[in-house]
Amino acid sequence: MNYYDNNYKDFIARTLDVDMMELYTPFCDRLNPGSSILDIGCGPGRDLKYFKSIGYVPLGLEPSRQLADYGRRYSGCEIVETTIQDFQSDTLFDGIWACASLLHLSSGELGGALHKITGLMHSGSVFYCSFKLGNHEGIRNGRYFNDQTLDSFVEYIPEALKVSHSWISEDLRPQTLQKWLNVHLELRQRH
Numbered sequence: 001m002n003y004y005d006n007n008y009k010d011f012i013a014r015t016l017d018v019d020m021m022e023l024y025t026p027f028c029d030r031l032n033p034g035s036s037i038l039d040i041g042c043g044p045g046r047d048l049k050y051f052k053s054i055g056y057v058p059l060g061l062e063p064s065r066q067l068a069d070y071g072r073r074y075s076g077c078e079i080v081e082t083t084i085q086d087f088q089s090d091t092l093f094d095g096i097w098a099c100a101s102l103l104h105l106s107s108g109e110l111g112g113a114l115h116k117i118t119g120l121m122h123s124g125s126v127f128y129c130s131f132k133l134g135n136h137e138g139i140r141n142g143r144y145f146n147d148q149t150l151d152s153f154v155e156y157i158p159e160a161l162k163v164s165h166s167w168i169s170e171d172l173r174p175q176t177l178q179k180w181l182n183v184h185l186e187l188r189q190r191h
Contacts, residue, residue, distance in 0.1 A: 153181065
């Protein structure tokens with residue numbers, strides 16, 4: 001997280017004003033009014049602020065102290081300064097939002113994080129996550145990235161989860177040429 005603590009101003013400038021409606025809409029369409037949302041890796045609070053503005057009850061997780069501090073002020077939401085791996089909660093969330101955050105986990109960490117997220121879901125929950133599309137794993141531009149394809153990603157999904165929808169999108173930041181894997185997951189029906 002040193003990257004984000006040291007570069008938080010630049011990161012905020014590049015991401016805070018991105019129009020995310022293309023990603024918000026299919027996620028929010030599956031939630032009821034007043035739904036609880038856990039935003040994993042919430043950064044400066046852009047998505048928390050939007051979710052709160054339309055009547056949801058969001059909680060952010062952000063391991064970077066600088067981003068968490070900014071995010072609390074910007075969004076007006078609670079942000080726990082931690083990772084998904086270290087997060088402790090008995091609460092089940094209606095929505096789990098992990099936009100471009102799980103991509104910083106190594107292959108060895110990803111399966112455990114997905115298992116942890118599964119334990120924070122109930123039968124009606126929707127879980128959104130996104131990864132840079134590709135097969136690179138390692139340091140790029142000062143940060144650790146674990147790019148995924150749908151085929152590689154499903155290898156990490158716990159048995160209790162299933163992909164309900166996936167699609168490839170272009171980067172929403174101007175002048176950024178990057179394709180993204182977007183995935184919605186839900187719990188399998190237990191018989």
